[in-house]
Amino acid sequence: MNDANADRRPRRVWLPATAAVLALVVSGSIALVRHGDAPPKRDYHPTVVRLAVNSREVTAQLDRCWRTARELSTMAKYPDRSEWRPVLAVKGGELWTVTAIRTNGRPLFCETVIGGTTLSSPDADPVYAPGTRTAAMLTTNAGTVAGVVDPSWPDMRVRVVGRYQDDIEGRAVQQDGLFVYPSYLSAVDDRVTVGQDGDPRIPLPPAPQPYGVVNPSYSSSDRSSTAGRHLGDCIAKSGEPDSDGWSPAATVQANDERLILAVNPAGVGACLQQAQGSRFMPYVSRAVSAAKPELLSLTATVGGRQVVAGILPQGAADMRLTLADGTTLDADVDRDTFAALLPLGVTDTHGMTAKLAGNSRQILYVGPLT
Structure with a gap:
């Protein structure tokens, strides 16, 4: 700043x-x-x-x-x-x-x-x-x-x-x-x-x-997209002083519930919207990107399904997750973050692996997700 x-x-x-x-x-x-x-x-x-x-x-x-x-x-x-x-x-x-x-x-x-x-x-x-x-x-x-x-x-x-x-x-x-x-x-x-x-x-x-x-020198972020509007409403209710600095990133939703990751130059936050209301959590991580995919520690569920989310190396475009039993999931990827929903009833991420590709389909990472 x-x-x-x-x-x-x-x-x-x-x-x-x-x-x-x-x-x-x-x-x-x-x-x-x-x-x-x-x-x-x-x-x-x-x-x-x-x-x-x-x-x-x-x-x-x-x-x-x-x-x-x-x-x-x-x-x-x-x-x-x-x-x-x-x-x-x-x-x-x-x-x-x-x-x-x-x-x-x-x-x-x-x-x-x-x-x-x-x-x-x-x-x-x-x-x-x-x-x-x-x-x-x-x-x-x-x-x-x-x-x-x-x-x-x-x-x-x-x-x-x-x-x-x-x-x-x-x-x-x-x-x-x-x-x-x-x-x-x-x-x-x-x-x-x-x-x-x-x-x-x-x-x-x-x-x-x-x-x-509140210092508005950091430019106002996306509030025109659907995710941006939801994030803006979520932050406004939280009392978070950095409200204009957060941009929406990877998002998952199910059964009218959603989790929106949010990024600013200082780190990663998240908005969880459920039937009982919206809540914003600043600085889930103080890192903005990682050398390899890294899971965030969270226990959120969306539509009754466990969320897995994390940060990615810069330039990531696509990510496929493979569970220990061979089930594959395509994660949402945006602004060097990812998010996905596990199948109903599944909460264990041990043995999960990830395949990460860049904008030109080049492989950036293949290996365990921890």
């Missing part, structure tokens, strides 16, 4: 809305992921980088956060930029960063994503988890859980439990009494528990109301 261009364009101030997240398990830092009552399993995760707080990259993030703070001056009064001391900065993927800051001793957190910036409240006092000195100061739709940590906790763990009982658990990044945990599950409307070592069981009270701006 080009912040120089962003400054020359009007930006929309927003108060982040709560957003429902359905049964898609997304990538995060080193974590245990649980699907309903199934035993926990270790999930594929992208690289989460801890940045040097005196680096140019962190300085640029602070400058961007300060520009946001100035735009919010009629809603919240933030300390002057000269008083901001970065304590911790964590980066996931190419365009997601959370910076933990102290201003005159008080904590401040800033999350930046491709389409917007979110700041924690400058005036709110911590609401501590029972029996602890740990409190959330910022939780977001993009999955950030950040706040102050009990000084007696050298190894803090966080669990985010979705309303459909999918959860992700991992170790927070800590420094100078502050913590950041990138869950990649919406942490706004879901249950968050914390603890030191072992099993995090202590309920974490909700973070105070954050503030943010």
Whole structure:
């Protein structure tokens, strides 16, 4: 994203809305992921980088956060930029960063994503988890859980439990009494528990109301096609600040239900539309393409059939899947993603293989799909 261009364009101030997240398990830092009552399993995760707080990259993030703070001056009064001391900065993927800051001793957190910036409240006092000195100061739709940590906790763990009982658990990044945990599950409307070592069981009270701006410098995406209209409606209901940045990709549908993968330069999301409503899940993966076909970890069904979906190398045009019993399926391929529906009653993807072809029918890949 080009912040120089962003400054020359009007930006929309927003108060982040709560957003429902359905049964898609997304990538995060080193974590245990649980699907309903199934035993926990270790999930594929992208690289989460801890940045040097005196680096140019962190300085640029602070400058961007300060520009946001100035735009919010009629809603919240933030300390002057000269008083901001970065304590911790964590980066996931190419365009997601959370910076933990102290201003005159008080904590401040800033999350930046491709389409917007979110700041924690400058005036709110911590609401501590029972029996602890740990409190959330910022939780977001993009999955950030950040706040102050009990000084007696050298190894803090966080669990985010979705309303459909999918959860992700991992170790927070800590420094100078502050913590950041990138869950990649919406942490706004879901249950968050914390603890030191072992099993995090202590309920974490909700973070105070954050503030943010949406940056429209990333061009508006397809909303004219059927999939684009469905995706736009889905995102609009979710409170996702990156709404204009997502383009529809591979899609599957059955019995008036559909799953639409969505892409932007930061990663892959998904919209699931079922009888009970539409729900958008940002950043199922922080990768936009892969060296070979890769499955996304999800437990969604469409029309009663299990979805298999993932990311592809650039230039992929056609994909055929073969199940362990020899059954073949043609996947929908679009924008370096794929999606397909397994036959009714089939949920096991072990032994599945893929054949991938490019625009000129050249074979790009033949082998297992994992």
